[in-house]
Amino acid sequence: NLIKPAINCTPSTLEKRAKKLATKIQSNIKNDVKGVYHQSDQVILNNIEFSVNKKDCFQVNYGPENEINKTHKLRSVVKAVDQGQISRESYRELAAVEANLPRENSVSNERIAITDNMNQLIKISLVDMNGRDKLEEALGSDESEFRNPEITQEAIDIMGIGIYRSIKDILNYIIPYLKEKKVLRLSDTTIHLRISGDGRNV
Template sequence: MPKVKSQKIENIPKEITDYPETDSVLYTDGRRSYYYKIKQEGLYPQPPILAYTQGKNKYKIPNGYCVETTWGRGEKKKTVRCLINYVEEKPLFKIMYGVNFSEEVQSNISSTTVANAVLKKLFPLNEKSLISGVHLFGIHLMTLKEARENISTREKNIQLIPVEHCSKSTLNRRQHKFGNQLKQYVQAEGFKIYGNDQIILKQISSSVGNINFQIDCYQALAAIESNLQREWAISEQRLKITIEMNQKIPITLIDLPLDFAKFSNFESTEIIQNIKKGGT
C-alpha cells in the first residue's frame, strides 16, 4: 500500500490585544510568544526615506518607535527595550537590556544583527542561539501597522465633526492623539540633530478654530479650555485673596529678642504677655 503523507497543520499567528485602549500586545504563532508593551507607536517616514526589513515579507520600518519586549520562560525569561530612529535617512536599531536597561547595543545594519548581538550578551553560553530581529522589535505587528496608517474601515468612513460641535471627551481624544504623534515626530527628528542628547518636548500650545489647546507632554492631556488662565491672572487672584485675609485676620509683627537670657525675669514675662496680646 502506498504511504499516505500526513499534512502538517500550520500554526496561524495571532495578535491578542485591545490596542490602543491598552498598550500591550501578545503575539503567538504556536511555537513562540512575545509580549510587547508599546512605549511609542512611531510613524512611517515618507518615501524614498522609508526603509523595509530584509527577507521576503518586507515590513515597513517605523521611525520614533519604542517597545519593551518580553519572551522566554522561567530563568530564560527576558525583557528588553527596543528603539528605532532614523539617522541620516537610515534606521538605527537599538536594544537596551540589563538592570534598568542600563546596557545597550545598536546597529544600522538590521534589526536581526542587533537582536543576535544582545542574545549573545544575555546567553553567553548559547553561542549558536539565534533570534528574529523583526519579532523582537515587533516590526511585523499588524496592530501597529494599521494604527500608523489609519487604514481601518471604521476610521475611513467617519465624517469628522468640526471642533466647535465636538463634546469635551471627543476633543480630549483628538488632542491626545495629536499630542502623541507630534511628540513622536519631534523626538525622531530631534534624534537626527542631537543624537543621544534627546530632545524633550515639554508643552504644546495650539489653536483649532476658535478653541485654544494646551498639552503637558510630561503627563496626560492637561487641559482643554477655550480660555486658559495665564500666570499674571493667577498672581492677581492670589494677591486679592491675601488682601481679604489680612482684613479679616489682622496680623501684627513683633521684633522678638534672639537671647532671652540677657533680660530679667520681669522683662521676659512682659515680652511673653505682649506676644499673647498681639504686641499691643
C-alpha cells in the first residue's frame, strides 16, 4: 500500500502513525540498550517527542499516566485559559505547536466537570427580573446589604429571567477553606468580597 504524505492525512491518521512509530521504537530500544548499558541497569523509555515536516508535533508517553497530576495540570490550564480569556480556537493553535499542552477537548471536558461540581456545591437559582418585589423575595431581605440599589434597578430594567447564587452558599463554601489555610483572623469579623466576572459573564 502506498503511504500518503502527512500533509494529506487527517489528524486521526497522523495520531495513529505516531502511536505506531512509538510502539516500534519501544520494541527496538530493548535490543539497542544491550550494547550500551550493563545488564543490571534498568533503562526505561518514558516518552518520545518528534515532529513531522517541522509542523506537526507529537509526544507519546509510555506507561500509565498519574491521574492526580493529570487532573491538577488540566485544572491549572482551565484557570489560565479563563483568566486570560483565551478562546477555544486560540488554545487549539497553541496546543498544536506545544506538545506538552493538553488537547483542547480535554480542557473543555475538565471545565465542564468543574462547573457541574460547583453547581452542586453552590446552587444556581432563577429569578424574574421584571419586578423588584419578585427580585427582593428571591434574594431574601437578609441579603439586601450585599446589593447596590442602582445595580439592582439596572438589572431589572435590562433583564428578564436572570440567575444568581446565594451569598450564603458562597460563604459556606469558602469560609472552611479560608479557615484551613489560616487566612481568616479571629480578631477581624469582617470579610471583604469582590465579586466579578471574566469579562464575558458576570
